[in-house]
Amino acid sequence: DETLLPAGTPGVKKEPFKPKETIYFSVFDNKTKESGYYYKEMGKRRPVMTRWVQEPVTFAYLTRSKDGKVMIYSKQNFVNSPDVWFTKDKFKTQVRITDINPQQKEYNWGTAGLVHWKSATGLDLEGILYKPENFDPAKKYPMIVYFYERTSHTLHTYRAPAPSRSTINIPFFVSNEYIVFVPDIAYQTGHPGKSALDCIVPGVKKLIAENSWIDADNIAIQGQSWGGYQVAYMVTQPQVFKWKAAGAGAPVSNMTSAYGGIRWGSGMVRQFQYEHSQSRIGQNLWDGFDLYIENSPLFFADKVETPLLIMHNDKDEAVPWYQGIELFTALRRLGKPVWMLQYNNESHNLGERVNAKDLSMRLEQFFNHFLKGAPMPVWMKTGVPATRKGIDWGLELTTP
Numbered sequence: 001d002e003t004l005l006p007a008g009t010p011g012v013k014k015e016p017f018k019p020k021e022t023i024y025f026s027v028f029d030n031k032t033k034e035s036g037y038y039y040k041e042m043g044k045r046r047p048v049m050t051r052w053v054q055e056p057v058t059f060a061y062l063t064r065s066k067d068g069k070v071m072i073y074s075k076q077n078f079v080n081s082p083d084v085w086f087t088k089d090k091f092k093t094q095v096r097i098t099d100i101n102p103q104q105k106e107y108n109w110g111t112a113g114l115v116h117w118k119s120a121t122g123l124d125l126e127g128i129l130y131k132p133e134n135f136d137p138a139k140k141y142p143m144i145v146y147f148y149e150r151t152s153h154t155l156h157t158y159r160a161p162a163p164s165r166s167t168i169n170i171p172f173f174v175s176n177e178y179i180v181f182v183p184d185i186a187y188q189t190g191h192p193g194k195s196a197l198d199c200i201v202p203g204v205k206k207l208i209a210e211n212s213w214i215d216a217d218n219i220a221i222q223g224q225s226w227g228g229y230q231v232a233y234m235v236t237q238p239q240v241f242k243w244k245a246a247g248a249g250a251p252v253s254n255m256t257s258a259y260g261g262i263r264w265g266s267g268m269v270r271q272f273q274y275e276h277s278q279s280r281i282g283q284n285l286w287d288g289f290d291l292y293i294e295n296s297p298l299f300f301a302d303k304v305e306t307p308l309l310i311m312h313n314d315k316d317e318a319v320p321w322y323q324g325i326e327l328f329t330a331l332r333r334l335g336k337p338v339w340m341l342q343y344n345n346e347s348h349n350l351g352e353r354v355n356a357k358d359l360s361m362r363l364e365q366f367f368n369h370f371l372k373g374a375p376m377p378v379w380m381k382t383g384v385p386a387t388r389k390g391i392d393w394g395l396e397l398t399t400p
Helices: 102-106 170-175 192-209 227-234 271-275 289-294 296-305 320-334 355-372
Strands: 024-027 036-043 052-056 058-064 070-076 083-087 112-120 126-132 143-144 180-183 214-224 247-251 308-311 338-341
Touching: 024 058, 112 170, 112 192, 126 170, 126 192, 143 192, 143 355, 170 180, 170 338, 170 355, 180 192, 192 214, 192 227, 214 227, 214 355, 227 247, 227 296, 247 355, 296 320, 308 320, 308 355, 320 338, 338 355
Parallel strands: 143 180, 143 214, 214 247, 247 308, 308 338
Antiparallel strands: 024 036, 036 052, 058 070, 070 083, 112 126, 126 180
16 A cells, blocks of 8 residues: 655556566665666566666666657766666666766765764664765865764765755865765664764764874764754763864754744644654653753753854744754853854745855854864854844954
8 A cells, every 4th residue: 555666756656567567666775775676577477576777876767668668767876966867778778868967077076985883882883974086095184974864875866066054065065175974873762862972973983093084183063953953962972072163053952941842834842753753752851851851952061162053043943943042042151162143034944045155154164164274254253243144244264
C-alpha cells in the first residue's frame, strides 16, 4: 500500500503490475552512497534483481520514451550540476544533452569525500568532508563543522552556491579555502544535546589527528533550528571541546519555556516535539524536569567561552523568537562575546534575497575574523543601533 519513490519522480501511477512485465527499481547503496537502477524481468522462470546502472552520482527523473528505446534522466554529484542525460542502449553508453553550469569551471570549486569514526559511546558514524579544489596538503586550513541530523546520504548531491537563508553555503566557504565537515548524529532519547557532542567531537578529533592540514586551533561550528539548538548546547561544554567560533540560527535555548510555546506556522503546541518527536526528551516537563534543564543551554550560559553569532527573526513560525533573545541577553549579561542578527518580518529561514545576501556577508566576516584573523567589521566591533537599522549596515572593516 505504500509507494516509495525518489522526490519529484514524474509520470508515476499507482497501478498493479501486469503479469510478466519488467519492473524497474531505483536503488541506493548505503555504504558508498551511490545510486542507480535495477530491474526484474517477471516473465522469466526465476526473476532476479539485475543491475542496470550504478554510479557515484544521484540519478533522478528517469523517463522512458513511448517506444521504450530511449531513456532520459538527470544525474549530479558535488562537482557536477544536475544535467540531463539520455541512453539508447540501456546505459551501455550515456550522452549528456545539457550544460547548465558552464561558468563553474571559472571558480575554485571543491571535492566531497566520505569519512568514518566512532562516537564517544562506540557507535559507527559517517560524515562528509569537503575540501577546496585547489587543496594543498602542505597548507593549514580552518574548518567549519555544519550538521543537521544525518546527511551523509547526500555525498553525491550537488550544492549550488547561493545566498544563505540560514546556514553556511558549503561551496562558497570551500571555494574560499575552508574545510567543511558535515557529520551524522545518532541520538539517545532524553539527551539530545549530549548526543550531538558525543557524535561530533570524536569525528573532529579524529580528523585533526589524521590530517595535519586541518588547523586544530581554528575550528568553528554552525547550525540552524534543531542544529542551532545543538550549537548553543555544545558551546556550554568547553571542557569537552572549545570551538573557536560558533553560529546558531533560531536556537531553542530554554526548553522549559519553549515546551509550552506555539509553532505559529501550524498552530500546534510545541509539547509534542519534546515528548514524541525531534527534540527527543521523551517525557513531559514535569516527569522529565531534570532532562529539560540538562538540555537547555540557557542554564549553563556562564560556561560559554566561544564567540557566538545568533540569527533569530521576529516572524519565526517554528521556533519562538524569544528563545534567541533569552540566550542573547543571558550571554550579554554575563559579558560573553555574542552577536544577534534579527531580520524584520522574516521567518525561520530568510525569504527575501536581499536579507540572504546580507546574512551571507556577515557569516563570512564573522568566521573570517575568528578563523582567519581578518579585521573585525563595524557591526561586530561597535554594533549598529536599532534606530540606524537599514541605514547603516556596519559592513566596513575596522583597522586593528
